[in-house]
Amino acid sequence: MKHLFALFVVALVSLAIVGRHARAEGQTIVVASTTSTEDSGLFRYLLPIVQEKTGIQVKVVAQGTGQALDTGRRGDADAVFVYARAAEDKFVAEGFGLKRYPVMYNDFVLIGPKDDPAGIKGRDVVAALETIKDRGAAFISRGDRSGTHLAELRLWKEAGVELSGLRAAWYKEIGQGMGAALNNASSSNAYVLSDRGTWLAFKNRGDLTILVESDKRLFNQYGLILVNPAKYPSVNKEAGQRFIDWLTSPDGQKAIAEFKIGGQQLFYPNANDPNA
Structure with a gap:
């Protein structure tokens, strides 16, 4: 009888463990x-x-x-x-x-070197991108089909800049996330489009700062x-x-x-x- 009782207790414990596991999996x-x-x-x-x-x-x-x-x-x-x-x-x-x-x-913000070599500072992101292209200023693109990358492509299109097949020294696609893009821009004093949240959390800013913001086209x-x-x-x-x-x-x-x-x-x- 004691043996049967012990088996019964083991069975109940096993069922409880399985049940807890199933509930945890469900959550x-x-x-x-x-x-x-x-x-x-x-x-x-x-x-x-x-x-x-x-x-x-x-x-x-x-x-x-x-x-x-x-x-x-x-x-x-x-x-x-x-x-x-x-x-x-x-x-x-x-x-x-x-x-x-x-x-x-x-929202998105356009980041760049504090000395702003292309002279883009302001609130018009499309005009800023036109200037970056015209002056051949270094620009880092995520190039990863992210929401930020898609927003960037939309803004270049509004600026009348055709990126399809573009082979230019000033425009660099890295195929990586926002943190990597900001790190790349920081190390090369380049411009980059970022979501504001990641920028605020980013530590390795170097000489980078926000240069263009508050344009309604930067809503995210x-x-x-x-x-x-x-x-x-x-x-x-x-x-x-x-x-x-x-x-x-x-x-x-x-x-x-x-x-x-x-x-x-x-x-x-x-x-x-x-x-x-």
Whole structure:
């Protein structure tokens, strides 16, 4: 009888362990997101709060926006958290994601050497890019299909600069993230487009400073999309949606607003903006 009782206890313990493991697995999601949310420190600040408030553990795959959306297209993430509105809308329209939720915004800034050799300082980013090209001033491009890279390409187009097939000493594509682009610009005294959050968190500034800001064309909106569970049954729909619901709730929006570096707010919540 004692032997049977012992086996019964072992069985109960084993079931409890399996149950705890299953619950833990159910509370874990993978989010493919941008290097800016990672490099700025937002996730290091935000994800412990998410876990405390919702019980959800978020594992982040930090990539350029294009790569993050491709990760979602392969079904290798439960949600994507990116910034490139046209690409986000296409992702949903093609059936890879469900609804797109606006979450927050910040802006891009054009960074360059403090002595500003091309003379671009001001509030007109298109005029600044035209001048950089005309004077052959060194410019670092991420060249990685990220949201920042796509914004940069859009701005060059508005400036009437054709980059397709461009082979010029002044324009250098590195195919890397924002931190690497800023490091490259710092070491070579070059101009570079950055999201403001990563710039504020960046330590190796050297002689770089913000030269162009506050142009409405530098606005940068972030969206969050649940990967379509009908297409990929492995998607953790319940936990993924709860993550989205919390980030877009008053509590989640307040947490985003409270993330600051040196007293400066990096991201501005706007989940309730119907035009975002």
